[in-house]
Amino acid sequence: MRIPVLTYHSNNVGGNGYADNDHVALAADLRAIDRAGRRVVPLARVVDALLGEAPESDLEGAIALSFDDGSWFDWHDLDHPTCGRQRAFAGILRDFSAETGARVHATSFVIVSPEARTILDRTCLVGRGWWGDDWWPAAEREGLIAIESHSWDHNHHTLPETVQRDQRTGTFQSIDSWADADAEIRQANDWLDAHSRAPRAGLFAYPYGENNDYLKREYLPHHAGEHRLRAAFGTEPRPVEAQSDRWDLPRFVCGHHWHSPEEFERVLKSIR
Numbered sequence: 158m159r160i161p162v163l164t165y166h167s168n169n170v171g172g173n174g175y176a177d178n179d180h181v182a183l184a185a186d187l188r189a190i191d192r193a194g195r196r197v198v199p200l201a202r203v204v205d206a207l208l209g210e211a212p213e214s215d216l217e218g219a220i221a222l223s224f225d226d227g228s229w230f231d232w233h234d235l236d237h238p239t240c241g242r243q244r245a246f247a248g249i250l251r252d253f254s255a256e257t258g259a260r261v262h263a264t265s266f267v268i269v270s271p272e273a274r275t276i277l278d279r280t281c282l283v284g285r286g287w288w289g290d291d292w293w294p295a296a297e298r299e300g301l302i303a304i305e306s307h308s309w310d311h312n313h314h315t316l317p318e319t320v321q322r323d324q325r326t327g328t329f330q331s332i333d334s335w336a337d338a339d340a341e342i343r344q345a346n347d348w349l350d351a352h353s354r355a356p357r358a359g360l361f362a363y364p365y366g367e368n369n370d371y372l373k374r375e376y377l378p379h380h381a382g383e384h385r386l387r388a389a390f391g392t393e394p395r396p397v398e399a400q401s402d403r404w405d406l407p408r409f410v411c412g413h414h415w416h417s418p419e420e421f422e423r424v425l426k427s428i429r
């Protein structure tokens with residue numbers, strides 16, 4: 158088992174080139190994956206195989222896709238104020254399927270708190286109401302994008318207040334007590350379960366790709382009855398392998414671990 162999980166941020170629109178626009182990169186990378194004879198599988202299937210709940214043989218040549226933060230750029234085509242019309246990640250997946258006949262799927266790790274997203278829409282985007290959750294049920298119905306947790310409020314430094322007890326924000330390493338983990342992780346899962354009709358796979362992606370020993374060794378393994386997660390993803394640039402830690406699974410991040418089609422080819426080659 159050697160399966161790369163790729164991560165894209167639909168909010169990353171700094172221009173209209175591969176290096177500064179994750180929409181451009183995703184569209185190009187899907188075609189490179191197809192040319193390499195690889196196929197995209199749902200991220201939950203990778204976790205099923207890792208946990209021994211599905212045969213590994215189903216994942217020959219597989220790659221999984223994940224998106225982080227869960228804004229409208231995942232789902233709605235939008236007119237970016239300086240870069241023009243942006244095809245949503247969902248549309249890029251559908252275009253690729255229509256062109257190649259290949260099945261495709263992604264998991265969107267969303268910031269769950271509606272109040273946090275309302276503020277982040279102003280502090281990180283342009284304040285046009287582009288961080289709503291209206292599209293999550295439609296995404297689940299179509300079976301194109303699964304919705305999973307990227308925490309309650311990302312412990313984001315631009316929020317006036319987060320659930321972290323002493324406001325050490327801008328990092329997830331400070332989520333190191335039961336109360337903080339319960340507020341960031343269990344609370345987020347409760348909200349998603351209450352607002353979702355689809356059975357969820359219990360996946361989590363650490364904000365900033367950061368974790369700590371309390372989360373990995375204590376809270377996630379020993380409070381499963383509370384948070385109901387099955388696996389958590391960080392951002393170490395390696396494929397998922399049989400011996401990977403289920404509470405710190407690796408992912409390759411676009412714009413961080415590769416910046417060009419040539420570098421993406423090298424990522425694909427490195428995992429063969």
Ligand SMILES: [Zn+2]
Binds near residue numbers: 226
């Ligand atoms: Zn994030």
